[in-house]
Amino acid sequence: MGSEWLEMRKRQMQVHQDAAATVLHARSTMGTTPSNASNACCFCWCCCCSCSCLTVRSDEETIQRATFERRTDGAALCDDSPKPTPEDARSWSTSFEKLMKSAAGRGCFRQFLRTEFSEENIMFWFACEELKKETNKVVVEEKVRQIYEDFISILSPKEVSLDSRVRDVINRNMLEPTSHTFDDAQLQIYTLMQRDSYPRYMNSAAYAELLKALEEPPPEA
Structure with missing residues (x-):
């Protein structure tokens, strides 16, 4: 059974690698693509089907994604955080909760x-925190898709380590994305x-x- 699962996993990864190559080729030739070309017939959220037709995103979606990534990689992740006081830094040793707060x-x-x-x-954790603040349904669905591709997909270099139970929960939640789609994974x-x-x-x-x-x-002036 283990060898059959491994073989199936390899086939799934190969299918999605081929699909990714198809998307890259399509993007490189978009200038010659007719404006009335139809979208791909489906989009696989869970990386578990054999579908190889992926939607080529619009320029607007690309801009939205870039904006979200800049926000996630920037101030929201505290790279520009203030310098801690000695008391603040020492308090981190009392609990992980104090550190994260x-x-x-x-x-x-x-x-x-x-x-x-x-x-x-921590990037995934912060992305989930940002998602939970969003109330606009369209924006929520876009952010859910971005988070899935960035941190859940087996093809992402930033894939986080989740067990099969949590992945199953995510895949079910992806049918109706909400701001709490990744709560189990975040925890x-x-x-x-x-x-x-x-x-x-x-x-x-x-x-x-x-x-x-x-x-x-501090050094004397």
């Missing part, structure tokens, strides 16, 4: 995750960071050096 804490933790090549976890990634990455950050040289730098008196 601190803008400076999230920024420092993200930098640490980047060194461990697991930055996609699982939050728990993963709390149990795995957070203890390492607390014991890391990066955190120790941060505390030392914050506690050192």
